[in-house]
Amino acid sequence: MSSFMAAANLNSNPNPNKSFEVAQPPNxxxxxxxxxxxxxILVATSWDNQVRCWEILQSGTNLASQPKAAISHDHPVLCSTWKDDGTTVFSGGCDKQVKMWPLGGQPVTVAMHDAPIKEIAWIPEMSLLVTGSWDKTMKYWDVRQPNPVHTQQLPERCYALSVRYPLMVVGTADRNLIVFNLQNPQTEFKRILSPLKYQTRCVAAFxxxxxxxxxxxxxxxxxxxxDEQQQNKNFTFKCHREGSEIYSVNSLNFHPVHHTFATAGSDGSFNFWDKDSKQRLKAMSRCNQPIPCSTFNNDGSIFAYAVCYDWSKGAENHNPATAKNYIFLHVPQExxxxxKPRVNTGGKR
Structure with a gap:
């Protein structure tokens, strides 16, 4: 179980999987x-300080994108989430604030931190926004009020956050994973040292x-x-590797219907996995740049992923004049x- 791997050959093609390309991507x-x-309706945030919105039109297996609107922050935007009404977008980033944007309306600032905001999530069951920052705090906001409802100290900078009410998992620097039961949100439920030896990039609550x-x-x-009784089900696996080259896992997304999951990485590939049968369901061909972020739509019929420089090799390896940024849409086959149950044939899957 140590290795779920073997990536496809690296391609000079940004779109080897023949995915649909979203029009007018970020700069x-x-x-x-x-x-x-x-x-x-898809929203993307970017290092060009913009939050952009597209309508994705679906006709059978064909997709098309229509750019709809955009707003600006003062600095790069790092994260986004939606209110459960499906018409209000929240975005946060290096200007240390979260903007609430009713689509078609004017954005307003609804949250502030003392350092960049890395993660945000809307919690419909509480009608609260939660924000995680590099200022080592997490704050809960009633967006009708100027001050946070509660400020939670974190042991380190917030790097990743995932909510499936009442479960919330926060990953910080120094490999801390803090688990909250949102029925008692002001108290840590559990603090775990990551089972992985290196820096946390992403988390996803089951x-x-x-x-x-x-x-x-x-x-x-x-x-x-x-659950302590389930600890024998815990495991780790390798992915997004090619020989001795090791790449970051940048994104984890559960399928909303089948509850399998996707990983996307700096090797430019995305894969679909089944944690219960401990197998990879599908490996996709590698794009020519990293995939920094990805997401499923609400019914799992579209998987969106970005292909662009992910800053893992620093500013010196980035030339904005020649850099290309893409957003692609993949229609997953069932x-x-x-x-599916694991079949032991003795051969590699």
Whole structure:
């Protein structure tokens, strides 16, 4: 179980999987992608200080994109999420604030921190926004009020956050994973040292709220159950590696229907996995640049992913004049995302 791997050959092609290309992508690297919970409206945040919105038109297996609107922040934007009404977008980033944007209306600032805001999530069950920052705090906001409802100290800078009410998992620097039960949000439920030896990049709470996935910069994912009785089900696996080259796992997304999951990495590939049968369902061909972020739409019929420079090799390896930024849409086949029992044939899958 140590290795779920063997990446496809690296291609000079940005789109070897023949995915649909989103029109008028951002002018700089893409930091987050999020679909409306109610419709196929996609939002992307970018290092060019913009939040952009497209309508994705779906006709059978064909997709098309229509740019709709955009707003600006004063500095690079790092994260985005939607209110459960499906018409309101929240975005946060290096200007240390969160803007609430009713689509078609004017954005207003609804949250502030003392350092860049790395992660945000809307919690419909509480009607609260939660924000995680590099200022080592997490704050809960009633967006009708100027001050946070509660400020939670974190042991380090917030790097990743995932909510499946009542479970919330926060990954910080120094490999801390802090688990909250949102029925008692002002108290840590559990603090865990990551099962992975290197810096946390992403977390994803299980759809059944029984545990979470964690991905790190060393091409590895940990599957962790919260119940002490289930600890024998915990494991880690390697992915996003090519020979001795090891790449960051940048994004983890559960399929909303089948509850399998996707990983996307700095090697430019995305893969679909089934944690319960411990197998890879589908490996996609590698794009010619990293995939920094990805997401499923609300019914899992579209997987959106960005292909662009991810800053992992620093500013000296980035030439904004020649850099290309893409957002692609993949239509998953059922066999790619539906769990299936593991068949032991003795051969490699």
């Amino acid at each position: 700089d690297s893409i930091s987050s992608l999020s679909f409306s919970p109610k419709s196929n 759809p059944d709220q029984q545990g979470f996935l964690v991905g790190s910069i060393e091409g590895r994912v940990g599957v962790h159950h919260l 066999a790619e995302v539906k769990s």
